[in-house]
Amino acid sequence: MSDTVAISRRRETTRRRLLDAAAEVFAEVGMDAASVETICDAAGFTRGAFYSNFASKEELFFALVRLVADARVGGVREKVAALEAEGPLEVTSRNAVEVVRHVLDIEPDDRFGVLLSNEIRIHALRDPDLAQAYLEQESAICASVARLLDDVAGHNGMSFHLPSRDVARILVTAWDSAAVRGVMAGLGQSELARHIGDELGSITAALLVD
Amino acid sequence: MSDTVAISRRRETTRRRLLDAAAEVFAEVGMDAASVETICDAAGFTRGAFYSNFASKEELFFALVRLVADARVGGVREKVAALEAEGPLEVTSRNAVEVVRHVLDIEPDDRFGVLLSNEIRIHALRDPDLAQAYLEQESAICASVARLLDDVAGHNGMSFHLPSRDVARILVTAWDSAAVRGVMAGLGQSELARHIGDELGSITAALLVD
DNA sequence: AGATCAGGATACATTTCTGTATCGAAGTGA
DNA sequence: TCACTTCGATACAGAAATGTATCCTGATCT
Numbered sequence: 039m040s041d042t043v044a045i046s047r048r049r050e051t052t053r054r055r056l057l058d059a060a061a062e063v064f065a066e067v068g069m070d071a072a073s074v075e076t077i078c079d080a081a082g083f084t085r086g087a088f089y090s091n092f093a094s095k096e097e098l099f100f101a102l103v104r105l106v107a108d109a110r111v112g113g114v115r116e117k118v119a120a121l122e123a124e125g126p127l128e129v130t131s132r133n134a135v136e137v138v139r140h141v142l143d144i145e146p147d148d149r150f151g152v153l154l155s156n157e158i159r160i161h162a163l164r165d166p167d168l169a170q171a172y173l174e175q176e177s178a179i180c181a182s183v184a185r186l187l188d189d190v191a192g193h194n195g196m197s198f199h200l201p202s203r204d205v206a207r208i209l210v211t212a213w214d215s216a217a218v219r220g221v222m223a224g225l226g227q228s229e230l231a232r233h234i235g236d237e238l239g240s241i242t243a244a245l246l247v248d
Numbered sequence: 249m250s251d252t253v254a255i256s257r258r259r260e261t262t263r264r265r266l267l268d269a270a271a272e273v274f275a276e277v278g279m280d281a282a283s284v285e286t287i288c289d290a291a292g293f294t295r296g297a298f299y300s301n302f303a304s305k306e307e308l309f310f311a312l313v314r315l316v317a318d319a320r321v322g323g324v325r326e327k328v329a330a331l332e333a334e335g336p337l338e339v340t341s342r343n344a345v346e347v348v349r350h351v352l353d354i355e356p357d358d359r360f361g362v363l364l365s366n367e368i369r370i371h372a373l374r375d376p377d378l379a380q381a382y383l384e385q386e387s388a389i390c391a392s393v394a395r396l397l398d399d400v401a402g403h404n405g406m407s408f409h410l411p412s413r414d415v416a417r418i419l420v421t422a423w424d425s426a427a428v429r430g431v432m433a434g435l436g437q438s439e440l441a442r443h444i445g446d447e448l449g450s451i452t453a454a455l456l457v458d
Numbered sequence: 459a460g461a462t463c464a465g466g467a468t469a470c471a472t473t474t475c476t477g478t479a480t481c482g483a484a485g486t487g488a
Numbered sequence: 489t490c491a492c493t494t495c496g497a498t499a500c501a502g503a504a505a506t507g508t509a510t511c512c513t514g515a516t517c518t
Contacts, residue, residue: 048494052496066374068374070278070280070281073475074475083497084496085476085477085498086496087495087496088496089478090494090495090496094477153373157370160278160370163428163432164278164363169433208422211421212418218369221373222372222380223383240410240414244409244410244455245455258465258466259464262465283504283505284506284507285504294466294468295506296466296467298466299506300464301465
């Protein structure tokens with residue numbers, strides 16, 4: 039009995055290492071340009087291990103998308119919960135920027151994350167299953183952000199020019215596009231974060247009614 | 249003399265057909281998943297013609313990106329100029345939606361266009377040269393839109409909560425993301441256009457100060 | 459008309475990738 | 489300790505893609 043357990047454990051870590059390596063390779067060169075062998079090299083395995091765990095590169099990609107989506111959504115939920123637990127945030131239209139910096143903190147995306155999520159995005163544009171997963175993920179994230187916005191605004195007697203759900207979507211969208219521009223401009227980790235923060239801050243301020 | 253002219257003309261149309269076919273194939277399956285042969289089939293040529301015109305698939309891709317970028321920027325400039333030539337647009341915060349529908353008209357992007365521009369985008373994320381081209385294109389488009397916004401707002405004694413350049417960027421960004429969501433949701437041409445229009449309209453209204 | 463040449467087609471050599479079938483090592487239970 | 493199982497490594501065959509070298513056609517000029 040402990041037999042199968044130990045064995046599945048090994049299998050699990052192998053799968054995981056392959057998935058991690060694949061994420062990196064996919065981010066770097068894209069899913070289509072990545073060969074199975076390249077992924078295996080990066081993971082420190084041979085193709086034997088790969089085909090023992092996945093039927094194809096596509097199957098691995100699907101698994102990876104699920105993993106990433108869950109991680110993202112979970113991460114946002116967590117951070118939002120943490121923010122709310124810190125007690126009511128003090129906000130005025132003046133320091134809205136600071137609040138959004140907190141929201142930004144939700145996902146300190148670096149180059150790697152931006153590349154990976156855009157890789158997922160383009161494949162979701164072509165595959166209905168992936169599209170659904172992508173839309174659900176985005177929707178879940180927006181819902182979390184919207185809740186946070188409601189909370190913050192409510193505790194400060196403020197509101198937005200749009201339903202919080204729309205504001206959330208705009209912010210998430212702007213965050214993504216700012217990240218893309220930042221990566222293209224070759225910004226490093228910290229510059230990237232500040233760049234995104236500034237952008238989101240000014241948008242939030244503009245959408246706030248006080 | 250008319251020799252070389254006629255010959256270059258044939259060459260030009262061959263190049264063009266290859267570029268058009270490539271655009272379609274790239275949009276459909278992505279640049280990395282597209283084989284040179286597939287592109288040639290789509291264009292009605294063999295690989296001989298291809299390698300007689302391009303050194304590699306990458307070179308063709310670069311040429312295509314330039315073409316698309318120029319077309320986009322030019323298209324936006326044109327439509328904006330046309331809108332401005334129609335005379336001062338009447339705008340109130342009430343019909344801001346309608347004005348933005350005009351702005352939307354700038355580029356009635358269908359599924360094909362969305363796929364292609366996102367394909368270009370992800371490669372630009374990985375290639376510095378492409379990145380520069382991409383950023384310049386976006387910048388040029390935003391500039392046009394910003395001019396239009398200034399014009400419209402000026403003629404109506406209104407302004408925005410943000411510099412028009414920022415508003416333009418937000419709108420272009422939102423437009424892109426709405427298009428992506430629409431394509432993922434499987435919307436057709438007309439639904440897609442309305443979806444994007446609604447989105448941009450409400451954002452514009454929210455950012456308008458009257 | 460005949461010569462010439464550009465440009466696309468054909469044929470070929472090479473590389474790369476995939477997927478499967480088989481092997482061997484390491485860990486586990488009796 | 490010995491048989492057994494699992495799982496990753498190795499070896500192999502086939503397919504697909506690339507790039508080049510050569511051929512062929514049709515248009516142009518004298």
